[in-house]
Amino acid sequence: MANFQPIIQGDYSIRALNKDDVEILKYIRTLAVSEYPNMFLDNAENTHKKSNEEWLSLICGENKCIFGLFEGVRVIGLASVFQPNIEIMEGHIAMGYIVSEYRGKGLSSLLYQARIKWAVEHSHFKALTASHREGNEASRKSMMKHGFIYVGQEPETFGDGTTGMSYKYKLDLEPLRL
Numbered sequence: 001m002a003n004f005q006p007i008i009q010g011d012y013s014i015r016a017l018n019k020d021d022v023e024i025l026k027y028i029r030t031l032a033v034s035e036y037p038n039m040f041l042d043n044a045e046n047t048h049k050k051s052n053e054e055w056l057s058l059i060c061g062e063n064k065c066i067f068g069l070f071e072g073v074r075v076i077g078l079a080s081v082f083q084p085n086i087e088i089m090e091g092h093i094a095m096g097y098i099v100s101e102y103r104g105k106g107l108s109s110l111l112y113q114a115r116i117k118w119a120v121e122h123s124h125f126k127a128l129t130a131s132h133r134e135g136n137e138a139s140r141k142s143m144m145k146h147g148f149i150y151v152g153q154e155p156e157t158f159g160d161g162t163t164g165m166s167y168k169y170k171l172d173l174e175p176l177r178l
Contacts, residue, residue: 028075041159067111132169
């Protein structure tokens with residue numbers, strides 16, 4: 001995480017969050033799951049119950065990175081990459097969110113670039129996986145645009161308590177290291 005160089009495009013930047021950014025993470029993650037409880041696996045009630053230690057554990061640790069998207073110093077987006085299973089050399093991208101007034105400006109590409117770049121730099125990751133809920137066309141299009149390939153689907157329970165189809169994708173990282 002510490003070696004990740006921020007990505008800057010005009011007035012926007014993406015950087016890895018660190019232990020000093022717990023309040024930033026709390027704010028933007030709670031905003032995301034409150035606005036879209038039907039798209040995330042978490043919900044606002046759970047985020048409000050998390051202790052500072054739980055928030056800090058999301059940021060700090062091996063094989064994961066949470067990114068903040070900023071306009072100047074204002075956080076306007078969030079994304080993460082983590083390794084859900086230590087035995088499988090794959091990272092999973094998640095938490096993709098951009099504040100509504102900043103959507104449609106191509107900023108999700110910056111979040112994908114950051115996560116893919118970070119995973120490529122962590123050579124133990126052989127691939128990245130991603131998923132989206134049925135009907136989330138914006139996520140599907142972003143995944144396809146960034147080289148992810150559809151690999152299947154399965155039911156998933158989302159933060160609002162509903163169950164829906166979750167579509168799974170994969171990106172092989174080896175060709176990106178050449």
